[in-house]
Amino acid sequence: MKSSTRSKTRRGIPDYELNVLMLAETEAMDLAEQGKVMEGYYCLIAGLERAREDAASSQPTGDEFLRQWQAAVDGYCKRNVGPLIR
Helix, strand or coil: CCCCCCCECCCCCEHHHHHHHHHHHHHHHHHHHCCCHHHHHHHHHHHHHHHHHHHHCCCCCHHHHHHHHHHHHHHHHHHHHHHHHC
16 A cells, blocks of 8 residues: 555655755756856756755665756756857
């Protein structure tokens, strides 16, 4: 039986944590569209640092959540930062 107090995805990451990630990605992309590419990058880096802390403190889903945040940062950089340095 599924717990009604906390919904989790198949990978065990709580939905609210994935929502935080999605909101950060949206905010970062909005900032990039406004020409504030580095502000968007810093928004994602803040979340990545939090995910690193979770992974380091042996949170059950820390490693997977860290991979999700790293993928978000990598994708953002590929779309937004890379073109700036070419």
